[in-house]
Amino acid sequence: MRAEIVTIGTELLLGEIVDTNAAFIAGRLADLGVDLFYKTTVGDNELRITQELKRAWKRSDVIITTGGLGPTQDDLTREAIAGLLGEELVLHRESEAGMRAFFARLQREMTENNLRQAMFPRSAEPLKNPEGTAPGLMVRKDGRLLFALPGVPIEMERMFLHEVTPILRSAAGLKPLFSRNLRMVGIGESMMAQTVADLIDNGRSPTVAPYAKRGETRLRLTVRAADQAEANSLMEGTESEIRRRLGRYIFGTDAETLEGVAGHLLKQRGLTLATAESSTGGLIGHRLTGVPGSSDYYLGGIIAYDNRVKRDQLGVSDVTLRTCGAVSEETAREMAGGVRLKLGADLGLATTGIAGPGGGSADKPVGLIYLALASGAGITVKRQIYAWDRSGNKEMSAQAGLALLWEWLRDERAQGS
Numbered sequence: 001m002r003a004e005i006v007t008i009g010t011e012l013l014l015g016e017i018v019d020t021n022a023a024f025i026a027g028r029l030a031d032l033g034v035d036l037f038y039k040t041t042v043g044d045n046e047l048r049i050t051q052e053l054k055r056a057w058k059r060s061d062v063i064i065t066t067g068g069l070g071p072t073q074d075d076l077t078r079e080a081i082a083g084l085l086g087e088e089l090v091l092h093r094e095s096e097a098g099m100r101a102f103f104a105r106l107q108r109e110m111t112e113n114n115l116r117q118a119m120f121p122r123s124a125e126p127l128k129n130p131e132g133t134a135p136g137l138m139v140r141k142d143g144r145l146l147f148a149l150p151g152v153p154i155e156m157e158r159m160f161l162h163e164v165t166p167i168l169r170s171a172a173g174l175k176p177l178f179s180r181n182l183r184m185v186g187i188g189e190s191m192m193a194q195t196v197a198d199l200i201d202n203g204r205s206p207t208v209a210p211y212a213k214r215g216e217t218r219l220r221l222t223v224r225a226a227d228q229a230e231a232n233s234l235m236e237g238t239e240s241e242i243r244r245r246l247g248r249y250i251f252g253t254d255a256e257t258l259e260g261v262a263g264h265l266l267k268q269r270g271l272t273l274a275t276a277e278s279s280t281g282g283l284i285g286h287r288l289t290g291v292p293g294s295s296d297y298y299l300g301g302i303i304a305y306d307n308r309v310k311r312d313q314l315g316v317s318d319v320t321l322r323t324c325g326a327v328s329e330e331t332a333r334e335m336a337g338g339v340r341l342k343l344g345a346d347l348g349l350a351t352t353g354i355a356g357p358g359g360g361s362a363d364k365p366v367g368l369i370y371l372a373l374a375s376g377a378g379i380t381v382k383r384q385i386y387a388w389d390r391s392g393n394k395e396m397s398a399q400a401g402l403a404l405l406w407e408w409l410r411d412e413r414a415q416g417s
Contacts, residue, residue: 004060008067010043033174049080067151178231184249215399266297275301276339279353283398314338336372
């Protein structure tokens with residue numbers, strides 16, 4: 001069963017709003033085991049909407065539209081569907097009654113243009129919308145299913161889950177898709193993909209696909225299965241082989257975050273952490289405190305942006321700042337050790353760098369970052385250079401700092417110390 005999503009609205013084309021509806025529908029279709037082949041966005045123009053629907057009708061078994069079901073003159077989805085089917089629009093009395101009852105409950109007057117929302121192509125069936133005034137509609141014709149849903153996300157999501165899902169589940173007769181994401185740091189996408197190239201290209205289930213974003217790579221395993229237990233069984237062999245080859249870089253699966261996994265290890269080992277941030281400006285602390293229960297292991301942090309704060313609060317020496325500079329391995333070392341002692345933590349994590357766009361030099365370019373982790377056994381320092389904008393350099397530096405923390409905890413756990 002081939003599905004297609006058509007999102008309707010000029011505001012989507014102008015970038016005024018983000019198309020979250022398509023992402024939601026795509027995820028639910030995957031859960032149902034329905035293959036999504038196309039996603040298209042078209043503006044509020046009846047001719048272009050009709051043309052796009054005709055194209056979808058030729059190549060897809062299921063077409064799902066969102067938007068264009070409101071009461072105003074630029075809401076043209078009903079007219080476009082009527083044009084697709086070669087049918088006239090007729091007033092659906094039951095939907096009209098439901099709309100009038102909705103306005104009555106809100107003690108609001110229903111204007112005449114709201115009646116447009118109860119106009120359907122003759123062969124269409126209504127879909128209930130308890131969250132708003134615009135009913136959806138469904139067409140069954142020529143072995144195809146067409147669903148027109150509202151553009152308001154809360155209305156669309158409720159309608160999809162309660163109205164569309166049962167119909168698709170019955171029609172599809174397919175096992176749903178199950179996916180697992182193995183999330184990694186410390187390895188680039190090309191090296192990751194090369195290491196498991198035979199698993200990606202073997203054409204067998206589970207399929208393996210590589211992905212990357214700032215500071216992280218992942219492999220997604222996907223299978224069709226009757227339930228999660230069967231999916232786990234089908235994925236087990238491939239996942240074990242990936243972990244054999246890349247396990248050193250895998251910090252978590254699916255929704256697990258680097259800060260969450262590192263926090264779990266800190267709590268598990270009874271360790272506490274303090275942070276000293278210069279170029280990251282508190283981003284590491286922000287991410288750590290986004291994890292519920294982080295007060296069990298995260299004591300706090302010092303944003304040491306000015307050199308006086310580095311000196312007075314963290315104990316970075318004047319000699320270091322004068323001879324090595326604020327962005328240096330030596331300063332990062334003293335910041336990490338200083339915050340560890342200042343806050344009485346087991347571990348101290350520090351960042352200092354040049355986020356940009358100015359402030360760089362030949363020796364210390366924009367994007368240079370030093371990261372340091374201090375423990376009772378010593379201090380580890382890493383040097384990185386990034387080439388993003390200011391925001392991107394800060395985000396990458398925070399990710400690298402959390403990666404350094406996780407790598408230390410991973411290696412310490414492996415040593416059993």
